[in-house]
Amino acid sequence: MGLNLTRRRFFEGAAALGALALVSGCAPKALEEEKEQQSQAQQDEVIDIDALEVKYSWCYMCGSCKTICATKNYVKDGKFAFVEGNPEAGNNWGYGCKTLCAKGNTAMQTVYDPTRIEYPMKRVGEKGEGKFERCTWDEALEGLAARLLENREKYGPWTYAALSPQGGSTVNSVGRRFLNVYGSPNYLHSAICQEQITSSRYITLGTSANPYPVQLKKTKLLVNWGVNGENADVNNTNDRANPVRRFDAMEEGLEFIDIRPMLDPLAAHAAEWVPVRPGTDLALALAILNVLVEEDLYDHEFCETWCNGFDKFADHVKQFPPSWAAPITGISEEQITRISQKIGTVKPMGLMYGNSAGDQSNDGNWLCCCINMIAAITGNLDVPGGGGAGMKMPEALFEVGKIKTLKDRLPVYDEDTENGWAASRSKLVAPEFPRWYQNPDDEALDLWPKEPSSAYNGGLQSILTEKPYPLKSVFAHNTNPLSQTRQPQIIAEALKKLDLFYVMDTHWNPSCNYADYVFPACTRYEASAQIGTRNMEEGTFICIEQQVVEPLGESRSDWQFYCDLAVKMGWEADFWDGDFDGCLREQLEGSGFELEELREKGYVFVERTDGARASEPEYQNYEKLFKGLPNGKVQLYNELIGGKPNNREDGELTFLPEYVGPPEGLSETPELADEYPLIFTDVHAHRLSVHSYFSSLPYLRERNRKPWVKINPATAKKYGIEDGDWMRIESPHGWIKMVAEYFEGISPEVIMGKRGWWQECEELGEPGYDCFDGGSEVNALYDATVENFDPFHAGMAKQTLVKISKLEGGE
Template sequence: MEHGLTRRKFLGAAAALGALALSTGCAPKAMEEQEEGQAQSEVVDIDSLEVKHSWCYMCGPAKTFCATRNYMKDGKWVHVEGNPEAGNNWGYGSKTLCAKGNAAMQTLYNPARLEYPMKRTGEKGEGKFERCSWEEALGAIASKLLENREKYGPESYAALSPQECKFVGQMGRRFLNVYGSPNYLHSAICVMQIMSSQHVSIGKATTTTPLQMDKTKLLVSWGVNGENSAVNNIMDARPVERLDAMENGLEFIDIRPMLDPLASHAAEWVPIRPGTDLALALAVLNVLVTEDLYDHDFCENWCNGFEEFAEHVKQFPPSWASPITGISEEQIEKIARMMGTAKPMGIQYGNGAGDQANDGSWLCICINLIEAITGNLDVPGGGGAPLLVGPPLIDIESLNWIPTLPEKLPVYEEDTENGWAPSRSRLVAPEFPRWYQDPETWSSLGLFREPSSATYRALMSVLTEEPYPLKSVFAHATNPLSQTRQPQKIAEALKKLDFYFVMDTFWNPSCDYADYVLPACTRFEDSCQIDGRNMPEGTFIGIEQKLAEPLGESRSDWRFYCDLAVEMGFGEDFWNGDFDQALREQLEPTGISLEELREKGYVFVERTDGATPTEPSYQNYDQIFSMLPNGKVQCYNEILGGKPNNRDDGELGYLPEYQGPPEGLAETPDLAAEYPLIFSDVHAHRMSVHSYFSNLPYMRERNRKPWAKINPATAKKYGIEDGEWMKIESPHGWIKMVAEYFEGVSPEVIMGKRGWWQDCQELDEPGYGCLDGGSEVNALYDATMTNFDPFHSAMAKQTLVKISKWEG
């Protein structure tokens, strides 16, 4: 049977998908076309309904940004809202959820859900599978993993990580460590790149982001996609807080290629060419130095090698950066002077900047140095400098982390000889240099303090067999054909890979190459995740209460690792298969039992002493920079300089150098003659989670076709009307997307969105392939591994393209 998927109609009445319209007042087409005699809608008093509590997972497979109240009618989940005592979204008292949060019910009651374990019966890539039992699947997977460990060594196994995901980052890590492999495969396009660049420049104890934005005079928003990645979330770009601060006089500069809604409020919108941000950052630093706009006292006392750095950036004036970035010299000078004179000034920077550029590490470092040398670190309204909240009223420190047992990793002779942490010598494709991946020093990455390999380079080892080929890979809640660059090459690797298994809630295109596909239940079908939050108003602890029984034979992602570990003989390190014991250990310091928390759903302890957030002492630079060389901000970077890069084929520099995109109008003019336009994408979007949830009617009806925003003048030049399909070709592949006219994008730039592989049966909308001829933007991008960032492995998120009207 092809895929073995069972297409089911939505469960009976409107209640199954919230067609009571309790929150939106509208229903998707599928809910409007109910069987004859079924009520289209009904008025229900929600206060009469049973309420259960959970965490929303619509921003990621295991995120705990928003706690929810979930209303049940006749055993069906019909309405959701934020828990006002959890302090999510707009703060304590808020019930709001974003569009994704309001669509959560459609993940539970979705006809495309995986229900049963499947095993491959055809060739890899054919998509031919048949149903099997869990016992058979677990036995076969365990047997193959044990066989390959014996034949090829434990490092031959790797786990693919989705976006930040606690069940992979904790239970998956624990399994890797017990198995003996360091190869946790991270995308190299998200968060760790930003964090690492901050750590090696200004340290871990502060940030460029202002944590008292109500006191900020100037905010620089650099590559931040807050309308999409954090539209209703105070944890990230905080757009609501920004708009509130604007009423008190905040101005902001928005640096990104497309005029999204927040940019329309900016004092300066800087429509930079994708991939050229480092040129702009160097030119800003040039102006700050040459026009004497830096803080002399700070630079003299707290900057390592400032004189060498200042001399270095003099070679990057606005006249040099302008033809590279597409930004006028006048605007570069203007924004640099704003940054150098406005105090306090803070900088938010996001995935669109340092995480997804070939020279992203130096870009992020330079952004941090702009904040530092202007004297804006750890001052109220400047970078860092939060108000102090009272201590937690319940001990919640252990709630967000299950021990991963890194001490189980083998120590090899090469590790000892080079002073590396255990098993770093066995990383197949170090995401960061081996010397940097040391959990015992300041170079650790917080919760990411364990080893990682970069996904694309690691999977290419299957084809190149350098330095050795991976043999077994587990993809959990992720689609590698949309996660990284060049899905055509990823498909080749998956086809050649000795053993590949997948666990997900939905069938994704990479499943066609799997040996086994396992059905995951949603987090609303089990009770496995606990988290806590401390606020001025009090301390909150929440757990998922089960809203429904797992669909078919689907199982919890968390519990799966216990099942597999027991099958492989690792039971002692996995609570002998009882995941509830792990939860009890997490809760032990709180004094709250698992049974009590599951019964109540959450516990909130109110702060009754009248205490309010207080001012800390500021500018304690001797402490903040204490773990940096010479106790100073690294203008001349002695952490990186002279050390091996992540490919072990060269050394890193002490001072920033512009690399630029692999293909660019200024960088590769001969190529630009044939491919005259720049293509990039938004990475995250408010109607999906990367490449997931296009199959949810509430989301898809507002985001129907694979769109690419294009300036009308550009489209008309090629005879392409608004809403028409166009063929987009790069030197690396081709896709088709629907032209969406938008004047807020440069005539030389096209902006798309990745991830269109899911269909939506309820709206008769198809899915689109991930390979050439589909609509996956990653098919367009360069994947030359020597082009990737030599420190943190970031890859360019842009290329040069040509377009034509699609006649297919």
């Protein structure tokens, strides 16, 4: 039996087992506990799946509006009872697959979670007190609209901002439309997201080239740099990070190098595990580039023809040998040299890098650029099995339109015109990227992102500093700013001072206590408001969310909320006369589908009958790939950004990479390390939660009970801490409590936790934990000095130095 089939059966069996346990209304438990708490009748209950009503939708569990996995949802007696993947959607392992991950199998529990918000609420106490009273939708919307219009007139439209923790479809489409009609460019993006990684790639390789191997079975060496596939991609279509596909490629001869501070499961199968100190990845990347150049392991023809400023670059990296990087990164000179030589000689080679490497350090832009440079100078761009070069998919059999954001409604100010900036860029409160870079009209380069954005943390800090001006109105949509970004105590003070703050969410997160209005959001299983498509060799798939069950309480669709608020503000003409169905019909124009037809069927799969299949692309078309970059070449010496203002406008960006390192580090701040001798960081994604959400769901919380921190047993014993003990973890910025979890696959100088423990789980009797000092929110430990954020894409350090001790008394 092949390795692929073995693992596929394991995952499908595990998914089915978890889902069936949920049908009976309880989460899976250890056998003895199950015998104690369930009757024999419950244990023996059998449900005839074929007799249940079926509704179709997209899975909600990797983000509120993503269309990654399409689902079949079974309803029994009006209740959401069971879920599985839609086999015609091409999920996970392709056409015919029904599996969902652990999160996907908890869909029913999200709907019936007892901690859901069910009614609109308005504040009656002081901000932060958490005193609210129930009100009607009309009362809340009218009150909110009046204050938004008043603040727009009194302070200017630019003083309004919307928080976006990730590129969620709602906030990024109809949410942006609302911002643009209001007249504000201040979409506050997290700077902990794919946009950081993407922008760094674009300024190095352009918009079409990338180092990620797409034909993984042809790849001989994969460098996995900070990608957490075991958690982020365990059951989706990502060829590079999906564990099963990685194992399939290993059967074809793939070996991989895993660069991560913790030995996660896939790293155990690597040819080399490189446990780099958190926050020092750029030093490692520079040392690898040094070896590639000094040992003549680069592709001379490619570098001479297609690399901008190779000679300047080669001379620059001479100052970063492995002997320089070793004491910074904690990796030996010998290992740095060894992996560099392998990277330079094994072909085809591909690199994949994730959030933990690219956007969660204060020199993350240059790190991402350097990773792309490694792929480029070794001649591994756009070759089969190397970076990019994916098979060409047959054209989709139909298309669905995108929601127009009305970005032309943003005002153009004199300062925009004088500086050659795009509309309203002069009014960005905390530019996530430099103002000059946020230029959607640069068609030659096709820069990213396409619409304006300010940095989430810096924008909120403006409320306190009043620099360049204070925001006055902020909308938190499906995000908890007290867990989303650094230093929740500072964020809480900003929310207290904010003139108008309103929230829409499924759960009462800690930031709600500071809101003026709180609105109850539906899960996607309670509304029919989003369309998604997928194109594959077998055909093209389209699915709309069918309403699976009635909304809980008075909760409403996020999409419809914007229409309702727009009507109260007098903007119904810009929001489909207040009916979001108008937007759906607009998206379907030209597709051949009518909204009513699609809603009735749920999904349609149009089979490909012309015999077309994926075909080989045109390889190594570098003139086309690098079009738009300065001199039409890979930017080793970066003339696109070099010498131009940074995002803070307090200095210029450099032409060549410079190592900065974390604000607190063992080698960077040795005097601080005397008192705080350990490095703390946290995982970006986790298979049993989505950022800081879903700890309230029994099925997931049961396997993720307490706020944990991975610690090497030798380190723990040095401080008298046993496995399972509560620990006090203190940085120069604050302190938290977490439960020690012994794990030998982590360096003795590093401990690693997970953010987001504010939700309680009533069914299991597990509490939620505070976001401030003495709680369990890891962001309380990190630096929030704006001057320390990445000067190009506003990435923030996700590591600090800490001291630890056993916490007597535990919880």
